[in-house]
Each structure stands twice: as structure tokens, then as C-alpha cells.
Amino acid sequence: MQISMTKCPICNGIKELSSVTFTVDLGTNLIVVRNTPAMVCSSCGEEWINDETSESLEQVVLEAKAKNRMIEVVDFVLENVA
Template sequence: MTKKPSGKCPLCGGNKKQGKTTFTVDLGFGIVIVGDVPATVCSQCGADWIEDAASSR
């Protein structure tokens, strides 16, 4: 279930909105990159937050 973003970005004060991002993780034996991951994205600085449900998939 996707929540609507609320409030301001804690980094720059910009507005948070629903969007997509690229998730990158270093597993120690290689790097995994996943694109088009649903996330909350700051419209001003581009900071992103991935919900727990999306990151666990």
C-alpha cells in the first residue's frame, strides 16, 4: 500500500512527491542496481525515500 508523501524535505525544505528512483546496494560480492523503484522524491533537491515494502521486494 502506497502512502501519499507529506510534509517537507528534511534536507532542503522542498516538497515531497511520489516518483521513482534507482536503488543501489553493495552486497559485498557485487553491486545490484534496480531502476524505476517507487519512492518519495523531493521536488527541489532530489533526495529520495524508498518505502520498506518496496525495498524488501
């Protein structure tokens, strides 16, 4: 059985390209990445981030963590996606 890339596997709603706020709570640090590209279900709101964006987010988190700030808020930049 093949899962449709545009149909939500949770509620059968439609997945649409959008942007979301991605957060990581590292216990002593909180990292917030705004305007992260994602597919979002128009019905239930479930979110999916593709592999390229995920890799870019990992780099953003590593850089923010190195700054050792309690809270770091950044905007996702499309150039971060290889």
C-alpha cells in the same frame, strides 16, 4: 513536533512520488534495481523508500545475490510490493 509527509525535512522542498534507481554494492556483486518507487524532493533530490518497497527490495537483492552474478540489473515490479 510532527514532520510533514510532503515536506522535505532537509530543505523544506516538496516530496513527490517518482521512481529511482536503487543500487547495492556487496563488494563482489553489484545489484541495480531500476524504476523503484520512491518519494523524491523536488528541490534537493533526497530520496525516501517506504517500508513495503524496502521489504520488496530486500527480496529482490536476495534473489539476485543467489544468482552469483557480478552485476545484476533488474526492473522493480509492482507485484513485488505486498
